[in-house]
Amino acid sequence: VATRTHGRALNPDGLDLEKALAIMEFGHSLDELSPSAAPLDSLELIRASGADVMFENTPVNYNDGQPAISYIETALKNNMQAITANKGTVVHGYSYLQALAAEHGVKFFFESTVMDGVPIFSSFRQLPVMGLTSIWGILNATTNLVLSRLEAGDSFDEAVRYSQEIGIAETDPSGDIDGWDAAVKVAALITVLMDHPFTPDMVERTGIRSITPEMIAKAKAEGKRYKLVAHAWKEGEKIKARVSPELVSSNSILYNINGTTTIVQFESDVLGKLSFIEEDLGPRTTAYGLLADFVNAVRE
Amino acid sequence: VATRTHGRALNPDGLDLEKALAIMEFGHSLDELSPSAAPLDSLELIRASGADVMFENTPVNYNDGQPAISYIETALKNNMQAITANKGTVVHGYSYLQALAAEHGVKFFFESTVMDGVPIFSSFRQLPVMGLTSIWGILNATTNLVLSRLEAGDSFDEAVRYSQEIGIAETDPSGDIDGWDAAVKVAALITVLMDHPFTPDMVERTGIRSITPEMIAKAKAEGKRYKLVAHAWKEGEKIKARVSPELVSSNSILYNINGTTTIVQFESDVLGKLSFIEEDLGPRTTAYGLLADFVNAVRE
Numbered sequence: 001v002a003t004r005t006h007g008r009a010l011n012p013d014g015l016d017l018e019k020a021l022a023i024m025e026f027g028h029s030l031d032e033l034s035p036s037a038a039p040l041d042s043l044e045l046i047r048a049s050g051a052d053v054m055f056e057n058t059p060v061n062y063n064d065g066q067p068a069i070s071y072i073e074t075a076l077k078n079n080m081q082a083i084t085a086n087k088g089t090v091v092h093g094y095s096y097l098q099a100l101a102a103e104h105g106v107k108f109f110f111e112s113t114v115m116d117g118v119p120i121f122s123s124f125r126q127l128p129v130m131g132l133t134s135i136w137g138i139l140n141a142t143t144n145l146v147l148s149r150l151e152a153g154d155s156f157d158e159a160v161r162y163s164q165e166i167g168i169a170e171t172d173p174s175g176d177i178d179g180w181d182a183a184v185k186v187a188a189l190i191t192v193l194m195d196h197p198f199t200p201d202m203v204e205r206t207g208i209r210s211i212t213p214e215m216i217a218k219a220k221a222e223g224k225r226y227k228l229v230a231h232a233w234k235e236g237e238k239i240k241a242r243v244s245p246e247l248v249s250s251n252s253i254l255y256n257i258n259g260t261t262t263i264v265q266f267e268s269d270v271l272g273k274l275s276f277i278e279e280d281l282g283p284r285t286t287a288y289g290l291l292a293d294f295v296n297a298v299r300e
Numbered sequence: 301v302a303t304r305t306h307g308r309a310l311n312p313d314g315l316d317l318e319k320a321l322a323i324m325e326f327g328h329s330l331d332e333l334s335p336s337a338a339p340l341d342s343l344e345l346i347r348a349s350g351a352d353v354m355f356e357n358t359p360v361n362y363n364d365g366q367p368a369i370s371y372i373e374t375a376l377k378n379n380m381q382a383i384t385a386n387k388g389t390v391v392h393g394y395s396y397l398q399a400l401a402a403e404h405g406v407k408f409f410f411e412s413t414v415m416d417g418v419p420i421f422s423s424f425r426q427l428p429v430m431g432l433t434s435i436w437g438i439l440n441a442t443t444n445l446v447l448s449r450l451e452a453g454d455s456f457d458e459a460v461r462y463s464q465e466i467g468i469a470e471t472d473p474s475g476d477i478d479g480w481d482a483a484v485k486v487a488a489l490i491t492v493l494m495d496h497p498f499t500p501d502m503v504e505r506t507g508i509r510s511i512t513p514e515m516i517a518k519a520k521a522e523g524k525r526y527k528l529v530a531h532a533w534k535e536g537e538k539i540k541a542r543v544s545p546e547l548v549s550s551n552s553i554l555y556n557i558n559g560t561t562t563i564v565q566f567e568s569d570v571l572g573k574l575s576f577i578e579e580d581l582g583p584r585t586t587a588y589g590l591l592a593d594f595v596n597a598v599r600e
Binding site for chain 1: 416417418419422423425426427428429550551552553555556557565570571572573574575576577578579580581582584585588591592595596
């Protein structure tokens, strides 16, 4: 185990997880769990671990996916299954890491990068000969919650603070508010499911900072709601993507996707329109996605 | 190939599918495709076929799943993959056929029995250690379409006729209208995903015949809609299920599930609430589910 602020522990005979959790809870360092000092360098720790699987969960880097990609690369090269919830590794490293995993007879799985444990990537592994033509949805829970709170009368700052209090928004919520999180998610879906490398900077992106209380009130009076909607679609051979606030009317399925609920819809040549909705998400559902990836990686 | 009204064909060297489709289109008999007379008995035809896979698509039998179960049993005993869209085989034969398939090293797959090719059963095969606590949704497209047409002003007969014209409802639509189709689907979901044998007669069932134009008009005036909703839930160690018309208000996700669109929601200990929505369904999406089952059966 290597953490940013709680130390690092390495024991080839295994770690006492109950003890590790207690140490974390009391804010102590995991260092004391190692029989001898663990390597300070994370790549070296991965190599020295002798593990069968690595779970990679460092914060997302929208620009180049590092250092997470180098961690996963190192794990795969040492024949470990590599499981991550880190979207940056998918949009910046998918084809390379996928090929590397195949070469080493292990898996690079990342279910929790989009809608936590909702089985999107694993479902598509079971949907042969499907040609996706478009992707559409509300992929970011924080902005959807903020918009719902604004409609209920909160100020923008109050709505953001509430989202932070319930553990949905980051300390710095700009990744959500400015649309980066939705952009990296739609880019990950395009990269993997449309088999077309796509990075977040290729997504035409507008966040929700420009939505004023007056706009919300006017929409409400008209029976409409603002939603931060992500789209990806084909234009000839090209794929385009956009994240932007949209006014949706009460006859749209999106109208009742409120608070922390999220939705994604896939249009294809074989299944018409297929949507997934997730409610009641949180760290627990992200953790479940990582666990499911691990079980599926070992089983396949 | 064995059909009810278009004859049967058996050729160990393979059948000319283009020719078979043309024969069907012109209403002729498939018999002429066989080099010698094919067995008149379907079980004998399955045994004599030497096939690697059988696709079973006879009409559903709500009472005991026959004769489909005997066809699948025969296929599995002859080491064929068995793929079906027949709900009766799941609610009346799941645990027996599943064990038989495992014994013979082949698969018994049935994705198209619920929401066509939507990857429900295949998704759950990738969701380890999940404990389902409830299932909920609009599982029958015909009744949902009929209710939408009633709201638009059709009479009951007009609405049913329209559903038949677009190929959604059967010639005898009573299986849909009286809630049997939704009941057998929720029973199939309980049987497989909650690992609890459940037959359609155990579902408390009310269809939509009692919904009058006056009731529809009153609901509409109140901003509500009738939906035929299926539920399954735990009561202690027991599982209960119900299919009945419910009034849903405009803040329910169900409110915007109209026409031939269907939805199912699963509540579990690990993923909160997870929903699947299917739009634009038809014979093509059912066929896709059968194809996907076949590819997954061979690949696993």
